[in-house]
Amino acid sequence: MSKQKISWQQELKQALLNIGIESELYTSDSFLLLKFRDNDALYLNLLSIAVHPGSAETLVLQQEYTASAKQLIQLWEDIWYTKPAQVLSRISALMGKNQRVHGRKTSVVSITQPEADAFLKENHLQGSAKARHRYALVFAGQFIAVATFSGKRKMTRRQEDYTSVELIRFATADGFTVQGGLSKLIKHLIKTILPNxxxxxxxxxxxxxxxxxxxxxxxxxxxxxxxxxxxxxxxxxxxxxxxxxxxxxxxxxxxxxxxxxxxxxxxxxxxxxxxxxxxxxxxx
Structure with a gap:
């Protein structure tokens, strides 16, 4: 799916600039990386489909960055081509560019699977997935965060009546960071279905x-x-x-x-x- 050898990386760099985020491409051994002018603790490792380092080599690189208190995101070429809006939104959030809304200013509502699907398809890098429990945070008449959960699963190896629930997806609307939003949704779930x-x-x-x-x-x-x-x-x-x-x-x-x-x-x-x-x- 490669076009020109570095066309997608340059396209990403320009797209970031278009939303006010300046960045610079550079190489390190066999890796092509991207760093940000306004954040020296966040980096992208740009992985092309046709030619890329192996997982073991990439894991070592990630561990080196982690040890230096830096976050290294792995961005694949196909993810950029299929989810560019979600990639830019996620990077913008990590750069602190989003509008911040406190969770106490929102209300929790139950939503349908189609409503969750529509929101997560637009705002989550992995899209949606089937869930038993689905909740949204509403602010100014719109959904600004969605969390989906599994049903209660019995964990009999812990004890006979022990149950666990999986948080399957959580995403916020493009341009928003909800302070305390995920905590509010998890607390609502716990109060509603009482898992262990x-x-x-x-x-x-x-x-x-x-x-x-x-x-x-x-x-x-x-x-x-x-x-x-x-x-x-x-x-x-x-x-x-x-x-x-x-x-x-x-x-x-x-x-x-x-x-x-x-x-x-x-x-x-x-x-x-x-x-x-x-x-x-x-x-x-």
């Missing part, structure tokens, strides 16, 4: 989970980087076990090298994520 804990995952491509820690979540584990196959024709990402059934069947007996060659011939490219951090907050 709420758990969630921080996407290490974009977050180190500091926001969850501030809310009282405890780090419960880490999921390592994962291989992903990108269908470049339709711009769809698949974990290996979720590839279309016909592709799983066709590659079941192939070596890794043979599988790579076969899928590449069908315009599938191998990419990866940096894994996830698992967080849990007790409710009692």
């Amino acid at each position: 804990d709420v758990m969630t995952y921080a996407d290490l491509d974009w977050s180190y989970g500091k926001g969850y820690t501030k809310l009282g979540f405890e780090l419960a584990g880490q999921i390592p980087p994962a291989e992903i196959w990108l269908d470049q024709v339709n711009n769809i990402r698949y974990f290996p076990h979720r590839l279309p059934e016909e592709l799983r069947a066709a590659t079941a007996q192939l070596t890794e090298a043979e599988k790579m060659t076969y899928l590449n011939s069908l315009n599938y490219s191998s990419v990866f994520n940096m894994g996830n951090l698992k967080y849990i907050i007790p409710c009692n």
Whole structure:
């Protein structure tokens, strides 16, 4: 899906400038990075589909930045092309450019799955996902934040009547940061359905989970980087076990090298994520 070799990186840089964010591209070993004029603690690692470093090398780079109290975001070419508005919104929020609204000025309402889908498709990098419980924060007559949760799941290995709920998605409307917004939505959920804990995952491509820690979540584990196959024709990402059934069947007996060659011939490219951090907050 590459156009010119650095066209998407230059396009990103110009798009940031158009919303008042000055940045600079530079190289470090095999990486092409972007730094910001007004924030020396935030960096982007720009990963192209055709040629990119491996996950192990990228993980080492991320750990080096973390050790220096710097956040390194992993931005893939396909994510920029398919979700440019969401990427710019997320960066703008991290740069402190958003309008701030305090959660106490908002009200909590239950919303339908289609309403959650519409909001999250527009405002979350991963789009929407099916959820049992869906809530929005309303300010000045509009939704400015949405959180979705699973139903209660029995955790009998903890104790017979122990239940846990997953926070599946949280997003704010473009241009808004809601101070205390996620906390307000979680507290509403806890009061409504009374789980023993709420758990969630921080996407290490974009977050180190500091926001969850501030809310009282405890780090419960880490999921390592994962291989992903990108269908470049339709711009769809698949974990290996979720590839279309016909592709799983066709590659079941192939070596890794043979599988790579076969899928590449069908315009599938191998990419990866940096894994996830698992967080849990007790409710009692």
